[in-house]
Every structure is written in structure tokens, then in C-alpha cells.
Amino acid sequence: MGSEAQLRLPILDFTKEENLIPGSSSWLSTCTSVRQAFEEHGCFVVVYDKASNELQNGLFGSLKELFDLPTETKRRNVYEGMPLKSYVGQHPVIPLHESMGIDEGTTLEGLRCFAEKMWPGGNDEFCKYLSEYAKVAEELDRMVARMIFESYGVLEHYYTYARSTNYLLRLLSHKAPEKVEPQLGFVPHTDKSFTTILHQNHVNALMVETKDGAWIDVDFSSPTSFVVMAGDALMAWSNDRIKSPNHKVLMSGNETRYSLGLFAFYRGILQVPEELIDEEHPLQYKPFDHLALLNFTYSANMKVYCGV
Numbered sequence: 001m002g003s004e005a006q007l008r009l010p011i012l013d014f015t016k017e018e019n020l021i022p023g024s025s026s027w028l029s030t031c032t033s034v035r036q037a038f039e040e041h042g043c044f045v046v047v048y049d050k051a052s053n054e055l056q057n058g059l060f061g062s063l064k065e066l067f068d069l070p071t072e073t074k075r076r077n078v079y080e081g082m083p084l085k086s087y088v089g090q091h092p093v094i095p096l097h098e099s100m101g102i103d104e105g106t107t108l109e110g111l112r113c114f115a116e117k118m119w120p121g122g123n124d125e126f127c128k129y130l131s132e133y134a135k136v137a138e139e140l141d142r143m144v145a146r147m148i149f150e151s152y153g154v155l156e157h158y159y160t161y162a163r164s165t166n167y168l169l170r171l172l173s174h175k176a177p178e179k180v181e182p183q184l185g186f187v188p189h190t191d192k193s194f195t196t197i198l199h200q201n202h203v204n205a206l207m208v209e210t211k212d213g214a215w216i217d218v219d220f221s222s223p224t225s226f227v228v229m230a231g232d233a234l235m236a237w238s239n240d241r242i243k244s245p246n247h248k249v250l251m252s253g254n255e256t257r258y259s260l261g262l263f264a265f266y267r268g269i270l271q272v273p274e275e276l277i278d279e280e281h282p283l284q285y286k287p288f289d290h291l292a293l294l295n296f297t298y299s300a301n302m303k304v305y306c307g308v
């Protein structure tokens, strides 16, 4: 058997409350597992059972309703010069792909503002399910962020980070390919966020590149599975201890895949903590403005943007 077939991402279990109580010894070992998974793969799967079945059904039903809207309606989601936020669809390179960003998508106001653009009079059900989901994903993201800071011994910086975190919620739909062969749903890229939380319906299609250049399939088809991914900002902040992984969506089968990405951005200047600079890890990045990274260019390379 080829070794690639055996490759898979680490799976961390976040269902036991006692492992998630800051300060306890099991919390510290959870922090260590998170750090190891990030350093080795740049991402991992988390089992987190905070989204009920009713919420899952409502959530993916709402996404179907949204993406079933006419293209002209979806095109009303425009943010000038912001490719991560505006509607993307009918792109000749990735015809199966459609996505829309919701600014302040973890707040009811942000969701209502979006829904009013899509439906006359808004859509209360949509806002209810999306806000309930966003709460779960944000809670997971904040916990993971705290674990990263704690595992590097810089917990005091976490509080500043957490106060200025801005979330962008992105909704994605990937249609089934019309051919038998798998078809690219989303091109290979790294995220510009600090961290990203991904969730999907039962259709797997996400692939992540390992440090050795092999592509591995990510199975997070269970309703309790989430993917936690390091973005370029975490790579720079960690002084290259964590690498933001290249990933893509490769569609096969005959079902539509709906997914959600929650992207964490720091409103301000991020810099490598002194504790993460030593002889073995000389400083790799100058302090950088995280939100400006988004405007720099979507395909920005961190070394070009703020390398020492």
C-alpha cells in the first residue's frame, strides 16, 4: 500500500468538558496536542458536539435556500475590492464553486443586513440558524486561539488578541461535477486569516497538502467534525513554527457540498512575541497590519509582505 493512502489529519476530541477547563492539567495537555497538530500539519480535525441535529438541518437547509436564489440576487452581495467577501460564482476556472462573505457574520446585525440584501423583508430563519452556528464556531475558534497562546507560554498576549478579533463568515457551495472524473471546486491556496474554522455537510471534498507535498483527503463528514486551519497570520506570528497549509476542494460524486468558513482577523498590528525568537528561530517577519494583508493582494505571500 502506498504511504499516501495512510495519511490523515490528527483528530482531537473536544467533547469532554473536563479537558477544556483552563488551568487544569488536562487542559494543558489539550493545549500541547493542539500545538503539535498545528506544527506538524498546519491543521487538524476537532470533534465538537455543540451544534444540535436540529441546528445542522436548519443550517444546511438555509444554505441550500440561499444558493438556490437567482444569480442576480446573489450578486447583490458586493464589497468593493474585497474578493473574500463579495459573491463569487460562474467563474470559468472553477464553475462548480459559489461563495459569499458576510461581514460581522457572527452578529445578528451582520446577518440581518446580509439577509435583507437577499430576500425582501429579510429571512428570520436564516439569521437564526446562521447566528446559532456562528456562535458555536466562534467559541471553538476562541478556545483554540487561547490554547495556542497558552502552549507557547504567552497567555498574557491572548487577551489583547481576543479583544480585537474580527470575524468574517464565508458560505460556500460546490456543485457535483457533471463528469465522472473529480473536478476542482476551489483552487489551491493558503488562508490569510489567523485561524479558520471549517464545517460542511456530509459531502467530503477538502484536500490539504502536507509538508512533503502529498495531498490528503480530509474526512469531516460527521456533523460533529470541524476543521481548524492555520492561516498566514498565525504562520507569521509563530515565526514559522506553524505553516499555513495549502488546501483545495476537489469535487466528485453527485451531491452538492455546502460548507462554512469562519475566518479570524486581528484588527491591528500583529508581531512575533519575543518568547518565540531564539537562535534556532531567528525573527522571520516584521510587525504587520493584518487587515491590510487582505487588501495587499488575495494571493499575497507573507515573506514578500512582511519578511525580515
Ligand SMILES: O=C(O)CCC(=O)C(=O)O
Residues within 6 Å of the ligand: 170, 172, 186, 191, 198, 200, 206, 247, 249, 259, 260, 261
Ligand atoms: O470548503 C471548504 O472546505 C474550504 C473552503 C476554503 O478553503 C476557503 O474558503 O478558504
Ligand SMILES: [Fe+2]
Residues within 6 Å of the ligand: 189, 190, 191, 247
Ligand atoms: Fe481556504
